[in-house]
Amino acid sequence: MATELTTTMKGSLCHEYETGLPAADVWGVYGGLLVGQLIPQLLPQVFSKVELVEGDGGAGTVLLVTFPPGTPGSETFKEKFIKVDDENYIKEALVTEGGFLDHGFKKYLVRIEIIGKEEKTSIIRSTIEYEVDHEYVDNPPVVSTSGLATIAEAITKHVKEQKGPDDKMSSCSCLQLPQKSKVYYGLATDITKAVKGSVCHEYETGLPAADVWKVYGGLLAGQLVPQLVPEVFSKIAPACDFHIKKSVYLRVTTDITKAMKGSLCDEYETGLPAADVWKVYGGLLAGQLVPQLLPELFSKVEVVEGDGGIGTVLLVSFPPGTSGSSETSKEKFIKIDNENYIKESLIVEGVFLDHGFKKYLVRFEIIQKEEKSSIIRSTIEYEVDDKHKSNPPVASTSGFAAIAEAITKYIQLN
Known part of the structure; x- marks a missing residue:
């Protein structure tokens, strides 16, 4: 991370x-x-x-x-x-x-x-x-x-x-x-x-x-x-x-x-209407774009099952040379609120769970701020496995901050 x-x-x-x-x-x-x-x-x-x-x-x-x-x-x-x-x-x-x-x-x-x-x-x-x-x-x-x-x-x-x-x-x-x-x-x-x-x-x-x-x-x-x-x-x-x-x-x-349980949040102001940002974050498009925009974060994102709605499972591959025992992770969409622009993904297999996390959930909220601007709030909720209490893993929002900035720039250019 x-x-x-x-x-x-x-x-x-x-x-x-x-x-x-x-x-x-x-x-x-x-x-x-x-x-x-x-x-x-x-x-x-x-x-x-x-x-x-x-x-x-x-x-x-x-x-x-x-x-x-x-x-x-x-x-x-x-x-x-x-x-x-x-x-x-x-x-x-x-x-x-x-x-x-x-x-x-x-x-x-x-x-x-x-x-x-x-x-x-x-x-x-x-x-x-x-x-x-x-x-x-x-x-x-x-x-x-x-x-x-x-x-x-x-x-x-x-x-x-x-x-x-x-x-x-x-x-x-x-x-x-x-x-x-x-x-x-x-x-x-x-x-x-x-x-x-x-x-x-x-x-x-x-x-x-x-x-x-x-x-x-x-x-x-x-x-x-x-x-x-x-x-x-x-x-x-x-x-x-x-x-x-x-x-x-x-x-x-x-x-x-670095704690046993908690949440970490990053907010990024887009200068774009919330609806425009949600078109990318709300479905599968974000997963398709990230490997292109930020190959140093994810090398590939594949759909295992689902159509972008609740229950969809993605297989995320990390770039060659990424440290850790796992090269991939699976995440499942457990909440998609198209009215309030909220999406939650739960890691169900791979990297984060292999590095000491018992729970790792990511929430994206696209919040309308003004008529023509919005905020991407990226939140991580996590819980560390008891076996790693003496040396808990580190959670960071830096990757999601980079994604928020990259997707915002993509939308502005397109």
Whole structure:
């Protein structure tokens, strides 16, 4: 599984974390200011301080975030809450000063979504949308969701430990978690190196979305990060100076994850109508095109059975010299939603299963963004076999990012 950097003008990188908590409980932290208060306590190696410059945790709130001493580059950055949706558990913060803007970014936006998955669990989806300043086109900075992944895990642990016997949040407002650097550096690290785009990391929390949102929705997350991961942010102060630790964010070089179970997501903006993109992704055409457009990824894709609908099985052959015990893999289409432009393929035989994965599922979503543009969201859901716990295989979205870009260019030219 090659690890390639994205070099497109637009894109996104996201991380999902399953909380095991109700969405409402998580939102109770993320939805207001609590998350900013907690992060410096839980992850001091990420943020040392988060201060409120103005606002009450709603849209328009400004935070000043301070990084730990010794962090390369700017010591602080400011971020502004531009969207706080308490109904759908969505929060967006835009960096307005310092930090990322001092490292070549023209735009840097973080979106937190607390998604209710089942009755008692939810997912924290952390997405980064960015645009690089033209002065840095030749040497664009690298974007990573690893810090947001660390925060999601730390907040989830905090919420779980604060829930009382009656499964409600206790009144304790602060929890000191073990500050182990491996908690941060061992998380999935998605990166992209591009002039404009968005980066998304998804982390399954095992918590209800509401519980996670209680931290992410306000300032609590900002308060927790400097405590939980001080190596990322040393301080967050309302007027959020979304400052990143250059050594942590800007020097990451692979969009990969190495964990026992989880999901990894890449988003690519096409500049094309969703219907046009779906004509390629929705059936067999994508499989026919990839070996022609990207022979270094797949040398051949053959139909074993089916006509492109649910139940279709493909045999995918890798180029000669591909490392690993398997030269091929079989995948089965288990979902094709022509109305919502969603397609899911499950690996049923070969390469990924031979390299330690117990489950490997790929989901493509073609999302209409504007009248004449759409996003290709490529998601991998995986589970590692117990026999490979000590040395789990690496999952990467880099190949799917390359496919999204190649197919988009193909459609534009044709």
